[in-house]
Amino acid sequence: MTRVLLAEDDPAISEPLARALRREGYDVDVRADGQGALDGAQDNPDLLILDLGLPLMNGLEVCRRLRAGGSSVPVLILTARAEEVDTVVGLDAGADDYVTKPFRLAELLARTRALLRRNLQEEEHEGGALIRIDADARRAFIGDNELQLTVKEFDLLRVLVREQGKVVSREQLMREIWETAWLGSTKTLDMHVSVLRRKLGDDAAQPRFITTVRGVGFRFEPEHGA
Structure with missing residues (x-):
């Protein structure tokens, strides 16, 4: 089963999103802070959905540490619409794609499928x-x-x-x-x-x-x- 690590500290977002991902057939692990996200990533999930505004360790630092440690897990960042600079920095830190809040669930699920599909096809692209x-x-x-x-x-x-x-x-x-x-x-x-x-x-x-x-x-x- 495809495993998705969801790092989001707002239950109003994480709970319905986790339910939607599970309905899509994904095994979802929810973490509420940056250290939890970093720990969960050690289990090599197929995708990390990462909020930038996490407590304890923000999403940018999580992403930087993952890439510095050699992790190639695809990362989809969640960011507020006003945080365009953070989005650019997040991509530079090694994120693969982004979705701005408030987001449409259909768009986020489509981006999730696209990242997972692209990861599976990566060798074909070389x-x-x-x-x-x-x-x-x-x-x-x-x-x-x-x-x-x-x-x-x-x-x-x-x-x-x-x-x-x-x-x-x-x-x-x-x-x-x-x-x-x-x-x-x-x-x-x-x-x-x-x-x-x-x-x-x-x-x-x-x-x-x-x-x-x-x-x-x-x-x-x-x-x-x-």
């Missing part, structure tokens, strides 16, 4: 993976596996693949995807690039697909795309 975009159907694939992307993540990938081999400036991405003039802050863009990289199995330190061009923008490598 090597000469090919990214394909079906712009009309708004679908994206890595190899034979369909990526589960949000609207903005798909638009971001579509623009980068369209301009593959070229550097796409932050200004252009903000204008095309968010339809706004670039005013200097690109935290939202950086957050989406970070999530997209994780969904592609990419690594910012040794990129396979998306390369950061400091002070300018991003470049999609054409030898990996189609």
Whole structure:
């Protein structure tokens, strides 16, 4: 049985969420603080749903310690809508995806399934993976596996693949995807690039697909795309 570790200190969230996950057929272990989450992760769950605002040890520190210890458990972080900076930091700390509070249960369950599916397919993605975009159907694939992307993540990938081999400036991405003039802050863009990289199995330190061009923008490598 697929095992999910749920680290959330608010019973009003953890109890109904745990019930919903169990209805999906998952074995759910609920922890109410950061140390409990870290201890529960030693049992190698298939997924960790991690609230950032945990007592004793916050979710960011839990994530950092897991990655520093070599754990590859997929991590889905829960964060308040106003905590965009924390979301970016959480992704940088090693989280794989995020859901903002208040969240729709259907969305969280879909993200859970996508992370579990991606984890099972991880070995298939290694090597000469090919990214394909079906712009009309708004679908994206890595190899034979369909990526589960949000609207903005798909638009971001579509623009980068369209301009593959070229550097796409932050200004252009903000204008095309968010339809706004670039005013200097690109935290939202950086957050989406970070999530997209994780969904592609990419690594910012040794990129396979998306390369950061400091002070300018991003470049999609054409030898990996189609």
